[in-house]
Amino acid sequence: MSEFKSGFVSIVGRPNVGKSTLLNQIIGQKIAIISDKPQTTRNNILGILHEDDMQIVFIDTPGIHRPFTKLGEVMMKSADSAVRDADVVLFLVEPNGKPGPSEEKIMDDLRALGLPVILVINKIDKVKKESLLSVIATYQQVFDFAAVYMISAKENDGVDALIKELSGYMQEGPMYFPEDAVTDQPERQVVAELVREKLLQLLDQEVPHGIAIEVFSMKEKEKLYEIEVNIYCERQSHKGIVIGKGGSVLKEAGSLARADIEDMLEKKVLLKLWVKVKDDWRNREGSLRNFGYTGE
Numbered sequence: 283m284s285e286f287k288s289g290f291v292s293i294v295g296r297p298n299v300g301k302s303t304l305l306n307q308i309i310g311q312k313i314a315i316i317s318d319k320p321q322t323t324r325n326n327i328l329g330i331l332h333e334d335d336m337q338i339v340f341i342d343t344p345g346i347h348r349p350f351t352k353l354g355e356v357m358m359k360s361a362d363s364a365v366r367d368a369d370v371v372l373f374l375v376e377p378n379g380k381p382g383p384s385e386e387k388i389m390d391d392l393r394a395l396g397l398p399v400i401l402v403i404n405k406i407d408k409v410k411k412e413s414l415l416s417v418i419a420t421y422q423q424v425f426d427f428a429a430v431y432m433i434s435a436k437e438n439d440g441v442d443a444l445i446k447e448l449s450g451y452m453q454e455g456p457m458y459f460p461e462d463a464v465t466d467q468p469e470r471q472v473v474a475e476l477v478r479e480k481l482l483q484l485l486d487q488e489v490p491h492g493i494a495i496e497v498f499s500m501k502e503k504e505k506l507y508e509i510e511v512n513i514y515c516e517r518q519s520h521k522g523i524v525i526g527k528g529g530s531v532l533k534e535a536g537s538l539a540r541a542d543i544e545d546m547l548e549k550k551v552l553l554k555l556w557v558k559v560k561d562d563w564r565n566r567e568g569s570l571r572n573f574g575y576t577g578e
Contacts, residue, residue: 287452288337290367294392295374296384300404304374304435305329305342308445312542313465313472314342328466330459331445337457338448341368370428370451371399372444377409377432380420389425398428398451402444407434469547470497476542477511477555480535485523492516493524494563506550509543514560524557532557 293301302314309329329340371392375385392399401421406414418430429447433440459466467475474495481493492515499510513532515524525532532555540553 285454286335286337286457287449288339288455288458289369289452290339290341291370291372291448291451292341292343292368293372293374294343294388296382296388299374299376300435301342301374302327304372304402304404304433304441305340307435307438307441308340309464311464312476312546313467314475330463330465332461333449336449336452337459338445338452339458368397369453370448371397372402372448373399373427374402374404375417375421376405377403377414377417379417381424385421386424393425399425400444400447401425401427401430403430403432404435406432407437407439470500472546473497473500473509473539473543474511476546477513477535477539479542480538481513481524481531483538484531484535492520492564494560502549506552507543507547508552508554510554511556513555513557514563515557516560516562516564518559521557521559 293305295301305314305327306312306329308331313329314327327342329342331338331340373388373392375381381389401418403414403417414432418432421427422430431440431444431447433444435441465472474497478493478495485493494514496512496514497509498512499508501508513524515521523531526534536553536555540551543553544551
C-alpha cells in the first residue's frame, strides 16, 4: 500500500481577490460565502479535499487589510495564525499590474516565515492573456515564489493543475478529518454565514459590515428543519435598512438563504429572521466572543 499523505494549505491575499471562490471550487460545494464586497470572510474556514491516498486541508483566511475595529484586529489575528500553521501558502492576487502596498506587506510577512509560497494570479478571464507575463515578472522581482499559476476560480480554469502542484507538498501523515467531512464549520455556523452572504449581496456600503448573525434555534423535525436567526446591526437607523420597505430586504434574504440551506441540509427549511440592534458590537470584546470571532 502507498503511504497516506496530508498537509495544510493557507489561502491568503487582500480582500476580494477570490479566496472563498477558489476554496468552494476546490471542495466542490459552497462552504465559504462569496460577495463582491471586501472583508467578507471574518474567520478562518477549513475546506477538506479528499483523494484516495491524500487529504489536503485548505484554510481560507480573512482578506488582509488595515484594521479599524476590534473585529478587524481579530480577523487579522486569524489570518496570521492560519499562515503560521501551514505547510504551503497560496498567495492570491488579481492581474492588475504591479503589487500595491497590501501585497507588499503580505509578501514581507511571508518572507519572514520562510514557507513555500505559490503565487496564484486569479480572474484571468477578465484580462488579455498577453498582459499576464508582465504581471508575473513584476511579482517575481519582489519575491522568490516556489511556483506561479494563472487561474480563474470562478470558471474553474487552472484549478486542477494547481491542486496537482499542491499534492507534491504533502507529506506522510494522518487523515485529520473523516472521509465525509468537507469543513470544520458546524451546521449552525454555515447557516449563519449563508444568511450573512445574502445580506451582503442585497445591502450597500457600510451597513453589511456592521451585521452579525446568531442562529439561536435549529430544530430538526421529521420533514423539515425549523431555524430561527437573529440579525444584529450596530445602529437603530440600520435596522430599517436591513428589514427594507414592507420587509422586502428581509424577505428576499430569507428566500435566497433558505434555498442554499436546503441544498446543504438536504431537507426543507422553515427559516425565521429577526432584526435587532447591538450598538457598536464590532468594538466590544464580549460581543465578538459571543459571535464566534476569537482570532483563532
